[in-house]
Amino acid sequence: MHICVYGVILIIILFVSLLIFVYKLRRNRKIEVNGKSVFITGCDRGFGYHIAKQLSTLGFQVFAGCLDINGVGAKELANFSKSVHPVQIDVTKEQDVSDALKFVEDTIQDKGLWAVINNAGVASYVECEWCPLDVYQRMIDVNLTGVIRVTKAFLPLVRKTQGRVVTVASLAGRNGLPGFSAYTATKFGIIGFSECLRREMKKFNVKVITIEPSMYKTNITNENVIIAQNKELWEKCPDEIKNAYGEHYFNDFLVKIKENILDLTANKDIAQVIDAIEDAICCQYPDTKYVPGFRTSFESFIYSLLPVSIQDLTVSLVMKYVSKPCQMTTLNKNK
Template identity: 35%
Template sequence: MAVIDQVKIYSAVFGGLSLSCLILPYVWTYVQITGALCILCMLARRITTEYNRQRGKKPVNPRDKAVFITGCDSGFGFELVRRLDKIGYKVFAGCLFPEGDGANNLKKMTSNEVTIVPLDVTKDESVNAAYETVSKSLKNKSCLDLENELLSPTELWAVVGNAGVCYAGEVEWGSLDWLQRTFDVNVIGLVRSVRPFLPLLRQSKGRVLCTTSLWGHYAIPPAVPYCMSKAAARYFVDGLRREMKKFGVKCISMEPNVYKTNLTDDNLLIQFMQKSWDSTPDSIKRDYGEAYFKKACEYLSAHISAGRTQVSEVVDDFVEAVTATHPKYAYHPDGWLRGLSWRLALLAPPALQDEIINYIAQPVEYVALKRGKSSEKQG
């Protein structure tokens, strides 16, 4: 090596070390400042959340306040109508089957302050008719009483978008009709049933509640389209909250894990899964195999059977979100241990998430078998 080249190398090394000595202290200081800021942000978020929770425990006065709820034929919506009626709110209960058992039971179990409203969230005319029913009823509440004294007008305080559907089946199985139906109800239907009421909520500075799901944070077989729809619904809530903040309207996401309701009836889900499998082309069915399908049905049934029966946990959070002065942005009703497990999984890297979810949701032996075959081919 020439002397000139050695001089260049030594000069570069010496210059680099000298520069490092000058820069590294500042880099370390920057790292320390960044870490401190991250810790402060975490503490500030926790303190703010706890402060808002404590401050928001004081409930608003239900007098002259009305709530419109979709999906009240059963489940969370049905129970929420009953609870809000007992507290003293006027409730408009949107029911897909206004003459069905759910609506009839609500009529028997609630006061005259509950109005059953026929509602199909997939149809514009049905939602528009529901809006007319609600708005006219609110106007009539501001009429004169028997002593000719003007009553304070009833205002629309909250809209709860709760209507939803859930189907089971892997993405390749059956037709896309079930995917279309899922998005028609869980996404488009949610937006359709909330939008007309926003002017009334701006007047009252009220709030919007939407039933999303913990599964809106994950994609879990064999309910990937459901997870997709709930993720879209969750982003709708986030976006609407930011758009409505300038008007003082609060938007809240309700994100329960699996609870045992009519929506998660394992018999209905297995029936749909069977129907979806039966309509799948034979060429695709051969790749999965009948044994895999049967095992997948067992896994789905076991997962649904492990769902929590304490539906009151979800309803309690709904009531708080409607009545609290300062509700949280999102509620995550779940069992303490199960809730913690899923929250930790959310922080895991994608590869680990895949392992966890596949272990829970799919027959492990088949996942391992496919992985083994792929390795053999690559080898």
Template identity: 40%
Template sequence: MPGAVGTCAVFLLLGALYSFGSVAFTVCLIPPLIWIVWLTQPAAPVNCKGRAVLITGCDTGFGHILAKQLDGLGFRVFAGCLSPDGPGAQGLKKECSSQLSILKLDVTLDEDVNKVKEFVEANLPAEGLWGLVNNAGISGWGEVEWNNIQVYQRHADVNLWGSIRMTLSFIPLVRQCKGRFIFISSMSAYIHSPACSTYVITKCGIEAFSDCFRLEMKKFGVKVSVIEPGNYASTTNILKVQTTEEVWNELNDPVKRLYSKEYIQLLIDEVENIMSSKPRNPTDVTNAIMEALISPNPKARYLVVSMAERVIIFMCVHFPTWFSDAFFCSLKVLRKQKALIGSQINN
């Protein structure tokens, strides 16, 4: 029905334009209108039976919920868990069917990835490996000079190199059934907030890698999608809160002379505000992942954010840099931090 309505609307519009003598304009509109008709054509979703999906990071959060949902749809689910004996993995065992397998998987370890690949290859259903969902990730906070290179490497090892390691290993299997690759990014790929650099750079990397990979896979009929959630930190508990003393003790002496414990506490208060905010429904994100897996025409990107977050993203992407800089610097916490640094230097 939606397809028929779209087709009729297009022909009525073309007829109206032509009747007014706007031939050139009508001809120019034909390609985008044909595209609209194509989008409105009804198409059956992918049949889940006999197809497998491998998900990383199923101990908690989006991966845990998604594993349950895909199992309920009838997929053969391979759930990668960092702690297969932990409460998250054991919960999946109890609540899901025998079609779900828990696999020990640390995406930073070649040995784990190779063992998972061997198990998947030996236990594939008739239709093969339909999808890989690169969900495993960690997050952190802190200003650049509070961190060391090991912290940046750890975030990249999990969030970026882990996703690439998994992708490289499973390209042949997914390509055989012209399946799907799903990458979990973040709105942080667009909003480069202060004190978030360890996380932000990995999500920018995921976006760039996925863009290149998506274009390369088109010739094989393989679809690549990126999921970009907003702030779900209070729902997934991905962001860990530290005490002022814990942060202070990790700083070197030159940094301690520049920053104060009061400054650190301001940032901790902001993190606690994020973590104590009203939890959002995580199925908004997992439903987007499911659409990317079973839709006949999945989107390249699924932005799952609030209206306020959408406005900030638009500002960061389309407005001049000086404007977004001014916006962030006008925030109360940044103004307080600037004042504290000023008083620290003067003392």
């Protein structure tokens, strides 16, 4: 009996080891770069800027979409290598997207594009009740409609090479945290969009991949920008809402942003994200979703297995014990 149980355990261990071995073997197989071309949005700074440089170093011809073609980022990229071509693109503007597409088509002729990387994005960390609709709208225009617009425009070129559509989503596109409703709505949106597109594109052998990072230190997580935006929106907020939450709650919220959320959780090692994007572009058999950083990836996997009520409890406990407590004046009054 015992021998039988040990035998089964041994077979399971051997089988899992074999699976891991085959997975690693496949992951190590890279495509041949051979001057393949990629188009990236949001290269003025942050992840986009670094991935443009990294892919150019690997031998790709890089079309680096920049919001400001005359800005510092675009100029630095132009000087970095002859294989980097900065291209003006605001992903919310139809004309910019078709001009960028034309520039890419004219440059690559009939060769096709290996990958489009949807990286451009904006964020806010504002509670729903003092976040006006125009902030939601702007976020949707850039992070969701912008991704769909760029993807639709460049897909015919990507189909030609049986290449890749890589979209930088976020872990916020899996888990909703207080303060992230506008950002999270758009990131859930692009993860959903990518999932449908992945299944549609299978027949063309085009791989659709999402990168889902946690928080990293870039301009998007700049606490001064976030705090300034909150103060401005709070000032404009109706009195009924200000009274319901109270100045004390709002001030605690700002402290929580600065000391406990951005300082504690934002990771400085953005190479983890850049390497995940490189993997998605260069591996012959890339993953469908990347959560950069082993620890985050593991925690996120465990979290996703929990029932929603336990997920809610976890978030409240984290907000309560990792962050300084925020108190609402109305709740205090009601005590």
